[in-house]
Structures are given as C-alpha cells and as structure tokens.
Amino acid sequence: NDATEISSKDIDQLARTSFPLCMRHMLEKLRENHHLKHGGRMQFGLFLKGAGLKLEDALTFWRSEFSQKVGSERFDKEYAYTIRHNYGKEGKRTDYTSYSxxxxxxxxxxxxxxxxxxxxxxxxxxxxxxxxxxxxxxxxxxxxxxxxxxxxxxxxxxxxxxxxxxxxxxxxxxxxxxxxxxxxxxxxx
Ligand code: SF4
Known part of the structure; x- marks a missing residue:
C-alpha cells in the first residue's frame, strides 16, 4: 500500500468502498462534528497517511473540517503541528506508522x-x-x-x-x- 497515493477529494468515496469500519466511523464523526479528539486524530491520521495521503493534502483535509469548528487560525496554531508531527516533520522527526x-x-x-x-x-x-x-x-x-x-x-x-x-x-x-x-x-x- 506504500506505493499508492490517495487524494483528499477521494476520501469519502474510498471510505464507502474500502475503509474498515473503524475508519469509516471516524470519518463520519469528523464530517459530523468537524472535530476529532487526539486519539482519533492519531488513529485516523496515521491510517490516511498509510493509505497514501500526502502531508499537504492531509493538512487541507483536516483544515477543511476543523476550521468549521475552531476556525482556520486556531487550526494552524493548535492542530497543524500534530499532523506535521505524524509525518515526521516536527519534534523528533520520527516517521510514525499507522496502528495495527x-x-x-x-x-x-x-x-x-x-x-x-x-x-x-x-x-x-x-x-x-x-x-x-x-x-x-x-x-x-x-x-x-x-x-x-x-x-x-x-x-x-x-x-x-x-x-x-x-x-x-x-x-x-x-x-x-x-x-x-x-x-x-x-x-x-
Ligand atoms: Fe477492523 Fe482492525 Fe479496524 Fe477493528 S481495528 S475495525 S479489526 S481494521
């Protein structure tokens, strides 16, 4: 699965056909609440990364939801870091892998x-x-x-x-x- 790439605009369609229930559920809740708590951002964010969502697209995807709840300024200040972090672009620069x-x-x-x-x-x-x-x-x-x-x-x-x-x-x-x-x-x- 490392070789494939997915785009943020394909996520809903891919979720319907190919996401396991755990990830379908989190996408549904994210779309509904425009927010996911830390555990969800980690589990779902790393899954999307593993499925081939690139960092810039991941930021677009999470920002489009979170900004509806907390505003894009607060998203950039408080949440963008953890997404970049998951991709190894912040902190210890570990490239985190998705959860089993x-x-x-x-x-x-x-x-x-x-x-x-x-x-x-x-x-x-x-x-x-x-x-x-x-x-x-x-x-x-x-x-x-x-x-x-x-x-x-x-x-x-x-x-x-x-x-x-x-x-x-x-x-x-x-x-x-x-x-x-x-x-x-x-x-x-
Ligand atoms: Fe399926 Fe594993 Fe997700 Fe549970 S955690 S829904 S077993 S893919």
Whole structure:
C-alpha cells in the first residue's frame, strides 16, 4: 500500500468502498462534528497517511473540517503541528506508522472519543446498525455478531470484508491499512 497515493477529494468515496469500519466511523464523526479528539486524530491520521495521503493534502483535509469548528487560525496554531508531527516533520522527526488492529482493539476510548475498534467498543445495537449501513445483513451479520460475542474481533472484521467484497480473505485482517489495500486489490482486479 506504500506505493499508492490517495487524494483528499477521494476520501469519502474510498471510505464507502474500502475503509474498515473503524475508519469509516471516524470519518463520519469528523464530517459530523468537524472535530476529532487526539486519539482519533492519531488513529485516523496515521491510517490516511498509510493509505497514501500526502502531508499537504492531509493538512487541507483536516483544515477543511476543523476550521468549521475552531476556525482556520486556531487550526494552524493548535492542530497543524500534530499532523506535521505524524509525518515526521516536527519534534523528533520520527516517521510514525499507522496502528495495527491489535493496538486499536486494546485502546480505551473515553466519552466523546471515536477511535478504537467498533467490533470491540460498540454496543450490539450500534454495531448492528453500522454493519447494516455497510450492506451487511442476514446470516452474515449474525455470524459476525457471534464472533464478536466470542471476542474474535479481527475475525469479525475479516467476515465483514468477505461479506462486502464477495471474496474470501484467507490471511485474515490484522491491520486497517491491510484491509484497505486488500479491498483496493479486489476492486481494481
Ligand atoms: Fe479496524 Fe482492525 Fe477493528 Fe477492523 S479489526 S475495525 S481494521 S481495528
């Protein structure tokens, strides 16, 4: 997935076809609230970077939402730094990599946080609704909820991938960027 490049104007379309539920959820909340708390900015920001969103485009994307809430001046002062930081342009200049499923699943999102893994952190009703939204219903949905009850969150995500792409995913999902690149492979085949 490192070789591909995505543009901020394609994010909504790509989210519909190829983002895992955790990232679809954060995009939805960002569009709704024009804001994401720190945990969400990290999880989603690094995912987008991993999917091939370049720094300048990332700044455009985050500024377009945050400026509606806090104004562009405050965005530039308080938030642009962390985005540049994620790209290794500030501070210790570490080039941060995106979070694995394991890391996301073990997060402890608080009130008002939207990061984390929906299979782990949503209640059953919300998860049902979110999966319905992705076009997953019937036996597939019940099978996924069954995996969730047994705490097999990545397996539940893998089954969602299979149900929405109509292919089997034998390797299983272990990283949101892997989900994205596998999806793009299927759709571009
Ligand atoms: Fe995201 Fe991984 Fe959870 Fe799927 S299993 S929703 S990719 S954290």
């Amino acid at each position: 499923c394991q890391k996301i699943i073990s997060a402890t999102p608080g009130v008002g946080d939207h990061h984390g893994c929906p299979y782990r952190h949503f209640g059953e009703e919300n998860l049902r609704a979110a999966l319905n939204n992705m076009g997953v219903g019937g036996n597939a949905l019940e099978g996924i909820l069954d995996k969730v009850k047994n705490r097999h969150y990545q397996l539940a995500c893998t089954m969602t991938f299979e149900a929405t792409h109509g292919v089997s995913c034998d390797t299983g999902i272990n990283h949101p960027n892997q989900y994205f690149s596998e999806s793009q492979k299927v759709l571009q085949a």
